[in-house]
Amino acid sequence: MVRKRAPAQQALALAIAAVVALVTSLAFPFISFSARGLERAISLTDAMSTLSTGNYIMLAVVLWMVLLLLPMLYLGMVIVIHTAFLLGRRPPHGMLMLRTLRHIEHWMMADVFLIGVLVSLVKILSLASIGFGVSFWAFCLFVVLMLLISRSVDRDWLWNVMAPEPAPPAHARTGRTAQSQKLVGCPVCSTVNDYYHHKACYCRRCGEKLHMRRRHSVQKTLALLLVSVMLYIPAMTLPIMTVSSLNDTTTQTVIGGVLLLINHGDYPIAAIIFLASVVIPVAKLMALFWLCLKVGRPQPWRPEVRMTLYRITEFIGRWSMIDVFVVALLAALVQLGVLMHVSAEPGIIAFGSVVILTMIAAMSFDPRLIWDAADHPDLENNDISTLSPQPVVAGKAQDTGP
Template sequence: MSDDTFIENETACDCCDWVNTIPPMQHNERLRCERCKHPIVTVSKKTAQLLLANSSAAIVLFALSLTYEFLGFSSNGITQQISLWDCINALLIEHFTALGAIVSVTLVVLPLIYLFSILLLSFSLIVKSKHHRYTRWLLLSLETIQPWLMVDVFMLGGLVALVKLKSLAEVSLGVSFWAFAAYTFLLIRTVCYVDKRWLWNQFFGQSEKIDIKQKASSARNQGLIGCQFCGALNPSTNRTCSRCHHVIMSRKPASLKRTIALLIGASILYVPANLFPIMNTTFLGTTEHSTIIGGVLLLWALKSYPVALVILIASVLVPIAKILSLFWLCWQYHFATDLPAIKKQKIYHLTELVGRWSMVDIFVVAILSALVQLGTLMNIVPGIAAMSFCAVVILTMLAAMSFDPRLVWDISEETKVDESES
């Protein structure tokens, strides 16, 4: 099969469960769902070559970003320089081990697994060696890892840390900083070119042909299940997907219960995350405790208004908005309003998109605690709220993943049936 084309059977939309017929697609074409307009598949020209070039270049740049100086800090004749690895090591060994483990996994382990997976898969496509034991597992891992890639969030955290440090001392940017910036750009490009349906189609061909009884209907109403991993349609009697062999279900089991439980946990942890200090700064023997709001006020006082707004939105407003939005979406399943399902779906996607950016404050703390270690003159360490806030971000992300947006369309369909019967 040419990498410029895409020939597939019907598929169910991941967001609304609508059965869509996929026409033969050429390069630079995108197919959207007929009902909710969510992108289903995108076919780019020379996708395999682009994936190979971007992933391999990103890996090289990441290796360079670990090798040289990342940031430099000078105050009263005392100079401190750190590498990217020092940021992680400072948390793992000197401060919060659990927090350091989370940062290292999201910043190093998962991105490298993702990039090497893309590298192997794209190379296999180019040399036309598609049938390996590891192929299926690599494809399945991509969908799981992608939401947890935090490299771009860390880059924003680095810029925020620079603004904070400029008020205290002279800051210099090392070679690794620019290498990491280029690595971030290439990783984002790689993610943009990854399309799960296209990859499964290239490696394992078309999914099994299913007889569609109703053209304009959801998969569930036709006794079908759309696989959330490869996009293949399966009879509802199947327990595993006929193409990717992953366990399939018509809807996520106990979706609302798990979402609400995770949101309650995030709401509880959000209180200590804001009441207690997220960062402790010691200067000439005097220790100052800084909360999240305190950090925003400090940046505002320094006239760094754009950065203060970024932290306010990402660390204060986004977690609250995400918790309230998901609670509201769960409420809508039992007490639906007149708001169209497509608008509820947009609210969900926006909530899912912005959630991980709240990690920016954690990365700022990680960078500052590694860089500002000047003995008795000045040092910065994470506060006890850092772990609580990190847990809030993770729990809200898991809550968004647990929520099944297809439930929004299910209740919309039931409402329409009730209205037609009455």
């Protein structure tokens, strides 16, 4: 493994720059909309607060969490941790912060929101003139910086500085599964730990609670998937937004919005919406159902393929939030009274719930069950207690094998 050069300085500089970009994106107009002599400009907080009225308060809370609160929490912890290391000090509650960094990363969706903004602009470009404020460009910079930070934060280095990796238990042997030796890998810091069935077990390095296998993992995943399927029907059939003007009032469903874009010749945007709102949710539901069914049966056929399918499923789920962000932005921006206005409809609640529930379902599924179902012959029984610890990517120990 190649260690990044000056990992603390690089991550700290990027995190401070990202905070400045985010604060700037909140302080100025984000985007403006003008039609027939009337103009409206909104800030980024307006776009996030649109759904906070009426029955959409829970969805608005989700938007605030994934677009503002979690990124700020993430950046704050990155700054505190790396500043402490540069000063030669141990960061306060450092173990807790490092564990939290891993858990919240998947829920930050600034990049998905930016794609939603671009899709929204294409939808209304033929109706009005669009202007970009200072905040829009600051937010674009923020998205780029967040992507760079996710690559620059060296978790293995952070854990080794915080708490050097301990040697594996003396009785650990290669060629045998961890489960058969009552060993379990920490999903956060990758440390190999002894596991005791009769009491709660915690990682001896980072303090994360450990499970040999997540209790009722398949049952919880299937329950979440069934609820998602039931919600997906109203998500596709109920309108997600209403567009009103002097001459007409129309409601749009998810599929209706795709067909409207096709009729206007916006084929690339129609393809993005169809992929994010129809293909990805359905594919994710089918993939997770299939994985849940397969783990209950011995299947020696290529578990690494099913592992890859799980990782893809876990990664793509959040991109379905594009349609939710599109509706939130249009409902905030297009408010010109009787001349033209857009309002959110109940379908968007059902759709947003489907996206969130399928993300939780993917996290509830224990990928180690994939390897349990595979028929692996035992290899030679070698002693690993004398081997020096090898750097591992944080969070891989739990899903790379049994």
